[in-house]
Amino acid sequence: MELVLDPAGKADPRSRDTVGRQLRWSLVSGEFRPGEKIKLRDLAAQFGVSVTPVREALAQLVAAGALEQTPQKSIRVPALSLPLYDELRRLRLVLEPDLAMRAVSGISDEEIRDLEALSESLLAREALTSSLYRVGVARFHFSLYAAARQPCTLRVVEGLWLQSGPYLSHLFPEYIGKSPSPGLRMDICDALRRRDAVAVRDILDQDLRSAMAYLITIIEKLIPQTS
Known part of the structure; x- marks a missing residue:
């Protein structure tokens, strides 16, 4: 797809x-x-x-x-204000776990295999450049969300990532060494195999919150304190 x-x-x-x-x-x-x-x-x-x-x-x-x-x-590239970043974060936490959950009913075995292969490639995070890792992470998320077959919501999520994505560079390299995300992505694939929609939603939510919690401590020092 x-x-x-x-x-x-x-x-x-x-x-x-x-x-x-x-x-x-x-x-x-x-x-x-x-x-x-x-x-x-x-x-x-x-x-x-x-x-x-x-x-x-x-x-x-x-x-x-x-x-x-x-x-x-x-x-x-715009530098976001803290209120705007918080709005983007809250919207993503509403929309993305829901897309992940909706993907379960329609995702094909081939799409699951593709996600598993991508997840496995990201397990070797120390061997990947920051750029390759970040592209791989984005591709995993959007491949999962696309399987929900919700094009309008997917376009909204893309718009949110377009604004918040530039701050992903601040997750590397410090966060990557201790991030639970590689294991969580494999857990998502396992839950997809079981067709456990609630588990997929909850694991994706955990993954997002973990990265966002770390990121906000970094960008509070970078984002102007304006509305």
Whole structure:
């Protein structure tokens, strides 16, 4: 199944939509950091495209609130206020465990095997770069949520990740060494095999809360105390 965020697919790799998917993955997986300025020409060179599809994709992300334009017309990743981060956190804790629970009834054996393979690859966290690990974590979550077959809710969740994802970079490397998430992801796969929807929901909730509890102690020092 092609995910909302999936950079793969049949689209022209030079198109605005393809560039946009690649940029969204970069945001949700923490490749861009809060406050970072986005350099149009560097991205065009990275993606092997002209500046036009990059400019168009960035404009879409600005319109969606995932990026912001400064008075000097440059584009950067927003630094969230504490109240806004808390709102994003609360919404994610409502929507994501529910999507995980709803995935149980319709997820295929093949999709479960894919999640298991991804979970196993993430167990070797010390051998992975921060970037590979963060992308893998995001792909696990969105693969699970996509199995719920709830496209409207999934798009809302994507929007929440687009805004909160840049702060994932602050989980590494300190949190990763002691995070329970690798084991919890395997537990989710086991619960999917048993078709235990409540267990999937509760384990996913535990995983989210663990990461968010650690992250909030870090970003309280980084996020401006404004509304």
